[in-house]
Amino acid sequence: MILAGVDIGNSTTEVCVASVDQNGQLEFLSSAAKVTTGTKGTVANVHGIKAALAEAMSKVGMGIHQLDLIRLNEAAPVIGDTAMETITETIITESSMIGHNPSTPAGAGQAVGQLLFIEHIHQAQPGIPYIVAASSEHPYEEVAALLNQYESSLQVEGLILQADEAVLVENRIHKKIPIIDEVRKITAVPEGKLAAIEVALSGQSIRMLSNPYGIATLLQLNAEETRLVTPIAKSLIGKRSAVVIKTPNGNVQENVLPAGEIYIQGDKNQTINVDEGAEKILEALQNAGQVWDISGQPNTNVGNMFSKIKTSMSEVSGENNQQIRVTDILAVDTLAPVAISGALAGETCMEKAVGIAAMVKTQQLPMQQIAEQLREELHTEVKVAGVEAIMASLGAMTTPGTELPLAILDMGGGSTDAAVLNQDGSVNITHQAGAGELVTMLIQTELGLNARSTAELIKRYPLAKVESLFHLRLENGEMQFFDESIDPRLFGHVILLTEDRFIRIDEEIPMEKIVQVRKEAKRKVFVTNAIRALGKVAVDHQIKNIGNVVLVGGSAEDFEIPEMLMEELANYRIVCGRGNIRGSEGPRNAVATGLVMSYVGEQK
Known part of the structure; x- marks a missing residue:
């Protein structure tokens, strides 16, 4: 047959x-x-x-x-609708800061001065340092001409532009000053207030304004004021240019958002707030013992997530919501770009968030x-x-080369399965939420990518930077040279090395950051889930009682996940490697x- x-x-x-x-x-x-x-x-x-x-x-x-x-x-069915719940938020009122990454700021260094709109420059007083702000109504020729006209009589230390014209202005002024451009809400800049401005050299990020003590130095803040500007400094980390404005009535807060509570029904019922982070959520899940169902607090972000999962599965199975049970979740701490309340240039800040993958009862x-x-x-x-x-x-x-007892880790797109096949034929199994789909979502979120397909490709392939038309630098630092010219459209860009072609990443993100985020996402999901799964199926729940582990499933073909797991499981003296099914199929x-x-x- x-x-x-x-x-x-x-x-x-x-x-x-x-x-x-x-x-x-x-x-x-x-x-x-x-x-x-x-x-x-x-x-x-x-x-x-x-x-x-x-x-x-x-x-x-x-x-x-x-x-x-x-x-x-x-x-x-495993629902990969892994909700991303932000658990902190930076709120800044009364226009206290501008800090973003325009592609073309100009000049370099720091400056401190009183904010002044360029249309009021004739009202300025000699001997007072100024930072001039100009809306897009004033073309770059006019801005440059006015700065040159008042160069000898006024002390202009820096410039903020609404238009993308920093380089055009810098090329026309006699005195070189730091210039920030692309500030959309420039009319909301509070004239007359003291401001500190900083532009970093090309390829570097700001140092003074991303440091609370640097802000305190430039704006002469006391200890209490320095404590209040800490969220501003945090939100400016990694930026190419920034402005911080000293507003006596300004208010800076770092709020913890009520993302909601997770209710775990098991041998021992547990309640845990998403705000407490992934480690505490997984700890509560472990303390619950055998889990029958997991739900979320009504009318909260996490409650809505669980409700949506159960509704979609009820449509699949024809059962009502009450009959659908979520039996496992994987929570992962991450950072998500969130728009800053009160910012003037559409800035985002990397805020704490928790990603959650859920699995529905078979x-x-x-x-x-x-x-x-x-x-x-x-x-x-x-x-x-x-x-x-x-x-x-x-x-x-x-x-080839395996023997009983044998443990397997089956790592797919939505779930991580583990099993131990014992010599007497008995099998211990576990089926857990969270695998490749969650990794893709973490990469997309942390890098702020528009397309999920880009995050999927970043997960699957190594990177390189095209540094000339005849060579590129691989992510491990090696150089690769070519006899024929690389496509000129790739020059200066980070690319993905797929099996048959180069794929350009359009977002301007440093290669080193993409590599860091990719590896960290894989560790958070696959290494965490592997240890969690093997602990459940091992004799006496002791991972050290497992002798060897065979990695199978799509994620076992990944170019770095198996090595990560080998390194981690080596700490338990476990032999671990990719499977080769039937000696020919790989994992x-x-x-x-x-x-x-x-x-x-x-x-x-």
Whole structure:
């Protein structure tokens, strides 16, 4: 007979086709993978399943109609709608600061002076240092001419422009001063107030105004005032240029936002506020023991997130919201760019946030619907055959060099599964929320990317910087030279090194920062989840009792995640590495292979 194992993942649907003779001898014939269509565990998956089956059967010169049996994994839908809840916010009133990263500030250094609109420059008094502000109504020629006219009689220390004209003005003035441009709400700048301005050299970031004591030095603040400007200094870290304005009645606050409470129903019920951060949330989850359901405080951000998850799953399964249960979450501390209240140039500040991935209780109903739909369309026997983690363990056993007891980590797009297959045949399994999709979201959030597809590519591929038309610098510092010219459109840009081409990242973000955010996101999700999962399935919940771990699933193909896990698990004296399913498939196809193998075991 000819049978197929089908593994429906969050991102990819994988197929393994095999034949079994009358003596129960198993022969693997082919495999294939296609993008999962629809949400994992829903009828929309059927289209992707049929495409993967057709490809796998065509490799051995056969059609789908020649299949005698299709075995599906018991797919637990994992909601990757990982809410990003900001838990701090910088609020600045009465125009206390301007600080952003225009691409073309001009000049360099710091200056302190009284704010003065350029139309009032004839009212200025000699001997008083000024920082002049000019709206876009005043063209750069006029601004430069006025500054040159009053150069000998007035003490102009710096310039703030509404238009993107800093370099044009600098090229025309005799006295070189720091100039900031692209300040949209320039009319809200409070004239007459004392201000400190700073522009960093190209390739550097400001130093004085991103330091509370630097602000205190320039604006002559006392200890209490210095404490109040700390949130301003924090919000200016990494900026190329900035202005801080001393407003006696100004108010600077760093508020903690009520993101809401998470209610964990388990052996021991737990309540935890999102404000307390990811570590405390995961601690509460562990203290709850066996978890039956997780929900959020009504009418809060996190409450709305859980409500949306349950509503979307009720639409999938046909059950009402009360019957849908969230059985696991992964919380991750991160930073999210948030618009600063009271800022004048559309500035954002990296504020504390918590990302949460949630997993819905496995339901047989959606999988049975998929099986029935396939049975109807293909006229073939279809069976929902096994839990993912157990099937992955069986598939992982085909990796050369493995032996029982064997632990596996199956890292996919939406969930991280772990299992320990013992010598007596017993299996301990766990199925946890959070994997590749959460990493993508963290990268997009922390880098402030517009497109999720860009974050996905950053997660998958290493980076380089095109430094000339004939060479680029790799993220590890190595240089790569070319005989033929690189596309001139890539010059000076950070690019992604995919298998067949270079992809330019349009956002102007330093390569080093992208690398740092990418690695940190992977550690937060995969290393945290791996330790959490292995701790649940290990004997006596002691990770040190596990001898070896095989990494399977899509994320095991990543160019750096396996190495991160190897380094971490080496601390527990665990042998860890990528699986090589059937000695030929790499870390892919473990569940599909296990579904085929389990059929033979059942027959015996």
